[in-house]
Amino acid sequence: MNTDRLVKTFQELVSIDSPSFGERKMADELTVRLRKLGFTVSEDRAGEYYGGTAGNLYAFRKGSIPGKPLLFSTHMDTVEPAEGKKAVLHGDGRITSGGATVLGADCMAGTAALLEAVTELEEEQADCRALEILFFIGEEKHLRGSAVFDFSCVQAEESYILDLSGPAGTAAIQAPTLIDFEIVVHGKAAHAGFAPEQGVHAIRIAANAVARMDMGRTGASMTVNIGHIEGGVKATNIVPERCSLRGEVRSYSHEQALEEMKKIEGIFQEEAEKAGGSCEVQFTVPLQAYRVPETHSCVKRFRRVCEELGLPVRLVPTFGGSDQSNLALHGVQGLVLASAMEQVHSCEEYTTVSGLETVAEIVKGLMQERA
Ligand SMILES: [Zn+2]
Numbered sequence: 001m002n003t004d005r006l007v008k009t010f011q012e013l014v015s016i017d018s019p020s021f022g023e024r025k026m027a028d029e030l031t032v033r034l035r036k037l038g039f040t041v042s043e044d045r046a047g048e049y050y051g052g053t054a055g056n057l058y059a060f061r062k063g064s065i066p067g068k069p070l071l072f073s074t075h076m077d078t079v080e081p082a083e084g085k086k087a088v089l090h091g092d093g094r095i096t097s098g099g100a101t102v103l104g105a106d107c108m109a110g111t112a113a114l115l116e117a118v119t120e121l122e123e124e125q126a127d128c129r130a131l132e133i134l135f136f137i138g139e140e141k142h143l144r145g146s147a148v149f150d151f152s153c154v155q156a157e158e159s160y161i162l163d164l165s166g167p168a169g170t171a172a173i174q175a176p177t178l179i180d181f182e183i184v185v186h187g188k189a190a191h192a193g194f195a196p197e198q199g200v201h202a203i204r205i206a207a208n209a210v211a212r213m214d215m216g217r218t219g220a221s222m223t224v225n226i227g228h229i230e231g232g233v234k235a236t237n238i239v240p241e242r243c244s245l246r247g248e249v250r251s252y253s254h255e256q257a258l259e260e261m262k263k264i265e266g267i268f269q270e271e272a273e274k275a276g277g278s279c280e281v282q283f284t285v286p287l288q289a290y291r292v293p294e295t296h297s298c299v300k301r302f303r304r305v306c307e308e309l310g311l312p313v314r315l316v317p318t319f320g321g322s323d324q325s326n327l328a329l330h331g332v333q334g335l336v337l338a339s340a341m342e343q344v345h346s347c348e349e350y351t352t353v354s355g356l357e358t359v360a361e362i363v364k365g366l367m368q369e370r371a
Contacts, residue, residue: 001357002116007089010112010356014087014104020077020141021052027076030111030135034059037118039133046137046148056136056149061118063130065370071132071156071332072114072363073323074107074163075139079345093353102344105351107139110162110339113359120364128367132156136323139163142180142286146323151330158298159334160366161324163341168358169311170338171302172318174291175325176221177257179249181283183268185209185231187275189241199239200277203231206243209271213264222251222260223319250319254289287321290328297371298334305365311358337362 018026024047031041039059047055054076063069078085085101097103114133121128132154137145164172185206190199210226218224224247231243249264251257265281272279292299294315306313322336340355 001360002120003353003357005119006112006116006356006360007095007353009115010095010108010351011087011089013108013112014085017083017085018076018078018104019080019082020138021047021050023047023076023137024053027054027057027135030057030076033115034133037061037115037122039131044149046145049148050138050144052137054137056134056145058153059133061131064127065129065368067129067370068158069130069132069156070366071134071154071159071327071334073134073136073159073161073327074110074114075136075145075323076107077138077140078102078104078106079140081347089353094350095352096350097347099347102347103349103351105341105349106344107163107339107341109341109351109356110337110359111135113339113356114162114363116360117364117367121367126368129369131367134323139323143321143323143326146326147286149326151327151332154330154332156332159324159327159332160298160302160363161322161327161334161336162339162359162363163322164318164336164338165342165344166316166338167314168338168340168355168362169306170314170316172322172336173294173299173315174252174317175289175321176250176252176287176319177254177285177289178287178321179257179261179283179285181247181249181261181264181281183245183279183281185243185268185272185277185279187239187241187243187277190239192237192239196239200241200275201239202243202277203240205271205275205277205279206231206245209268210245212267212271218260219251219256221253222249222256224249224260224264252289252291252317257289287325288329290325292333292335296333301366301369301371302335302337305362305369308365309358309361311362
């Protein structure tokens with residue numbers, strides 16, 4: 001492993017500003033690097049669709065080992081604060097940000113490891129699987145890049161997403177359904193002092209409904225949350241005619257999540273009707289639940305590579321989303337691999353030199369597997 005080159009690549013990638021929907025410079029840099037490594041690269045129009053500066057990158061490279069390509073993926077965007085990021089290498093091998101921004105190890109640690117793995121295979125002229133690489137935009141904004149990607153060009157049936165915290169050898173095999181909902185309660189405005197009986201109190205309807213809802217951990221594998229509520233106007237003498245709420249439902253069971261959503265809708269309809277008001281319920285499903293069987297070849301391959309490297313394998317469920325959720329929707333089964341990114345989404349985010357090396361070793365091993 002060329003550690004210096006790997007760390008340098010990581011530092012160079014981190015120094016590029018790449019906020020969600022502002023990934024232009026990152027997309028250009030990665031395109032140049034991929035082409036140098038023998039990939040054909042194309043960019044879709046997801047950026048235009050969202051008013052962003054770059055699209056998703058799809059790259060393909062032929063292999064010398066027969067079989068379907070293996071797909072590897074990370075995302076190009078980072079969460080804020082991320083303007084002027086830099087990677088500071090410490091004596092103990094930790095790499096942190098300067099303190100005022102995130103580091104961007106999410107997702108540049110996996111990206112640098114992926115590039116280093118291919119660079120090594122290229123240098124060694126080693127046998128390698130055909131490879132497909134997807135670098136997505138807008139992952140941090142509810143996976144919006146991969147949500148609009150046209151997966152019909154993808155030949156791979158198995159994928160590895162480098163986008164998880166935890167010790168190398170950890171892989172997520174299960175992810176939940178996520179439902180995002182918005183409810184608007186309509187009442188009727190009236191003077192709160194002169195004629196309150198002529199009004200229909202939208203906030204009260206919402207409050208009664210929220211009080212009846214199950215909230216928090218509502219089952220072994222489900223959570224429900226109301227995250228935002230807003231109602232009335234800035235006057236205390238008016239019966240509020242409108243109240244809106246936003247929330248989410250998560251569950252490892254897609255059906256259970258949809259049932260819970262129906263239940264919530266029912267509660268709001270009932271309470272609105274009782275009080276003489278009405279309500280509108282709208283929801284989207286940015287994530288759909290999946291689980292990869294432990295007997296699946298993508299799991300077995302990962303186990304073999306980790307054993308070879310002496311790494312204990314830990315298969316875990318995750319209760320969050322990743323681009324794998326959208327890949328699974330399109331028939332590509334895969335794992336989300338721990339990729340040397342810790343305390344992500346904070347200015348304390350860090351990676352380590354040895355962590356980067358191990359991830360690159362794992363990726364290189366996977367690319368050389370014959371089965
Ligand atoms: Zn990420």
